Amino acid sequence: MDETAQSLPTTKQVLFTSLRVDAAGLVINIVVAAITGSAVMLVEALEGFAGLCSVSMLVAANKRSQRKATKLHPFGYGREISYWSTIAAFIIVAAVGVIAINVGYKKVLATSPSPVHHTWLAYIALVLSIGANGYSCTTSLKKLLDGQSVQSITRVFMTSPMVGPKTTVVLDAMGTTVALVGLFSLGVYGLSGFSMGQFDGIGALAMGVGLLVSAAALLISVRGLVMNQGAPRELERKIRDAAREVPEVKHVIGMQTTMVGSDKMLANIDVHLKDGLNTDQVEKVVEEVKEATEQVNEGLQVHVEPDDVKDSEIGKR
Numbered sequence: 001m002d003e004t005a006q007s008l009p010t011t012k013q014v015l016f017t018s019l020r021v022d023a024a025g026l027v028i029n030i031v032v033a034a035i036t037g038s039a040v041m042l043v044e045a046l047e048g049f050a051g052l053c054s055v056s057m058l059v060a061a062n063k064r065s066q067r068k069a070t071k072l073h074p075f076g077y078g079r080e081i082s083y084w085s086t087i088a089a090f091i092i093v094a095a096v097g098v099i100a101i102n103v104g105y106k107k108v109l110a111t112s113p114s115p116v117h118h119t120w121l122a123y124i125a126l127v128l129s130i131g132a133n134g135y136s137c138t139t140s141l142k143k144l145l146d147g148q149s150v151q152s153i154t155r156v157f158m159t160s161p162m163v164g165p166k167t168t169v170v171l172d173a174m175g176t177t178v179a180l181v182g183l184f185s186l187g188v189y190g191l192s193g194f195s196m197g198q199f200d201g202i203g204a205l206a207m208g209v210g211l212l213v214s215a216a217a218l219l220i221s222v223r224g225l226v227m228n229q230g231a232p233r234e235l236e237r238k239i240r241d242a243a244r245e246v247p248e249v250k251h252v253i254g255m256q257t258t259m260v261g262s263d264k265m266l267a268n269i270d271v272h273l274k275d276g277l278n279t280d281q282v283e284k285v286v287e288e289v290k291e292a293t294e295q296v297n298e299g300l301q302v303h304v305e306p307d308d309v310k311d312s313e314i315g316k317r
Contacts (some may be wrong), residue, residue, distance in 0.1 A: 011164045014143050015059050018168040021136045022051040025129050025175070032125040038116040039107045039204035040182040043100040044129065047178050047211060050096040051171045054088035061085070062164055065264075078264040082222045085167045089218030093174075093211055100208030107201025116200055119190050126186070129179040137172035140165045157221065159232040161259035166221040174214035178207045231257035231265050235297060239267055242292045243304075248274050248285040253307055264299040272307045282306055 009017070026048035033041035061084035069076040107113050116122065144165040145156055157166060185203020192199065230236070240252045251272040259265050273285055286304045293302045 008146065009139055009143050011062060011143065011162065012059075014140050014165050014168055015055060015062060017139050018136045018172055019052070019055045019059060021132045021172070022048050022055055022175070025132060026052050028125055028128065032121055036117050036119065036122045037114055038119075038122050038186065039103050039200045040116075040186055040207065041122050041125065042103055043204040043207045044126065044179060044182055046096045046100055046103075047175060047207065048129075050093045050211065051175055053092050054085075054171055055168065057084040057088050058164055058167055076260065076264065078260040081163050085163050085218060085222050088167070089215045089222075093171075093218060094215040097208050097211030097215060100211055101205055102208075104201045104203070104205030104208055108198050108205060110198075110201070113198055113201060116186065116189060119186055122186055123183065126179045126183040130176055130183070133172045133175035133179065137169060137176055140168040140172055144169055161231070161265060163222055167218060170214055170217045170221060174210065178210050181206050181210060231259065231267065235265075236267075238296045239269070239293050239300075239302070242296050243269055243271060243289050246285060246288050246292055248277065248281075249289060250274055264301070265297065267293065267300060267302045268305065269293065269302060270305045270307055 026045060029041055029045035029048050032038075033045050058081060061081040065077050065080040067077045141150075141153070144160060144162055145153065146160075148156060157169075160166060182203050185199050185206065189199040189203075231239075236255060236257060239257075240255065243249055243252050249271050253270040253272050255267060255269045257265055257267045269289070271289060273282060277285065286306055289304045290302050293304075294300050
């Protein structure tokens with residue numbers, strides 16, 4: 001288990017991988033768009049801009065979310081990354097998607113659409129974009145799955161509190177998909193003998209729709225954190241099992257959990273202890289339960305509440 005954890009990238013590494021990919025892609029695609037005059041490459045550059053701005057905000061938010069708790073924010077600043085992820089989705093990605101749709105729509109309706117020059121250059125740029133975004137997406141997915149199978153991706157995406165990796169998965173998948181759509185459209189344009197310039201516009205239009213779909217996916221990814229979603233069932237089971245391993249714990253009566261950040265969760269556990277323990281022993285057991293349960297997941301903060309009801313009274317409750 002420790003070896004698996006060590007092989008996983010950190011949230012910071014995931015974010016910076018995506019940041020570097022978006023920055024390089026933006027520069028390359030701006031140059032290629034200027035040379036080729038392709039609407040597809042212009043949208044590809046816009047997608048890179050949206051991704052770069054979004055991930056930049058997440059990098060800053062991830063750093064701010066690590067600040068220590070204060071009297072005004074007793075549970076810390078973990079939800080900071082959720083706020084900025086929402087901004088990235090709603091304002092940046094959605095706005096760029098609308099602009100991209102407008103670019104494609106105008107070229108589709110043009111009576112004499114401008115030709116695309118040096119299409120081979122656009123092909124190279126799009127293939128590079130597919131490879132780079134695919135690699136970044138794989139890195140983010142590895143962090144998000146945390147050793148679970150790819151088949152469980154839908155469940156993990158809906159329940160995981162890791163907003164940073166979830167956002168980069170969407171952004172990188174968006175970059176890969178948009179580049180694939182653009183490559184297909186320019187491929188059809190090239191095969192048509194450059195007589196169907198509208199295909200360049202159709203590709204840009206489809207890419208814009210893809211950006212809007214990605215914006216919706218980003219909003220869904222932060223919903224659980226905003227709505228005080230509890231920890232995944234599997235994690236709650238592990239917390240209960242860890243608490244029960246303490247010899248003095250007879251029952252875990254109840255547990256409430258909530259996500260307070262991308263990598264942070266709070267858990268309140270009510271435990272029934274063996275009879276006959278004095279105050280000092282109870283305090284020691286509570287500390288042991290806290291230590292055992294917090295080792296289950298990094299970023300987990302646990303509050304243990306011992307039940308003072310005796311065994312003989314359990315059945316009367």
